[in-house]
């Protein structure tokens with residue numbers, strides 16, 4: 723399988739949000755986005771950008787995902803936002819029936835995606851966040867499946883002029 727990767731660093735929360743927004747604009751429905759990375763590394767910040775790219779109205783963000791495991795927002799597509807931080811692997815995870823969301827045609831974005839290994843999702847966009855310094859984060863997009871590879875190619879071409887401070891990137895395609 724081809725794994726296409728895109729590495730980028732952001733120097734502000736706005737730049738991270740702009741990347742989410744750029745990806746959000748590309749989505750067609752049914753995509754799975756798996757976010758991993760330490761506490762405070764910018765996952766939720768990225769999801770806010772994703773919601774903007776999906777034209778979710780700001781007043782839809784009534785509840786903090788910190789206090790609920792699964793939130794659904796309506797934009798030009800439905801966005802399902804899952805945060806697995808507090809979910810134990812095993813029965814508690816299975817009770818969420820995430821596979822039904824994944825098959826629903828909604829865009830599904832999952833924080834702490836690495837906790838999901840039991841579900842066996844094969845095609846998804848992985849996004850790994852790393853804290854570099856107070857205002858800087860390193861993001862690594864990894865496409866699993868061709869549809870996600872196309873998104874990575876499009877992310878390279880996306881106009882991130884509006885993203886504020888520098889967004890630098892490198893590209894690595896390995897067959």
Ligand SMILES: Nc1ncnc2c1ncn2[C@@H]1O[C@H](COP(=O)(O)OP(=O)(O)OP(=O)(O)O)[C@@H](O)[C@H]1O
Pocket residue numbers: 732733734735736737738759760761762763764765766767768807833851856857858859
């Ligand atoms: N370049 C950056 N990108 C994203 N967030 C940044 C950046 N620089 C600083 N921040 C700050 O880091 C914090 C990121 O918080 P966020 O809730 O998005 O993290 P998270 O990965 O979702 O954490 P958790 O695992 O607790 O859910 C915010 O307070 C944000 O303002």
Ligand SMILES: [Mg+2]
Pocket residue numbers: 765766767805833
């Ligand atoms: Mg979060």
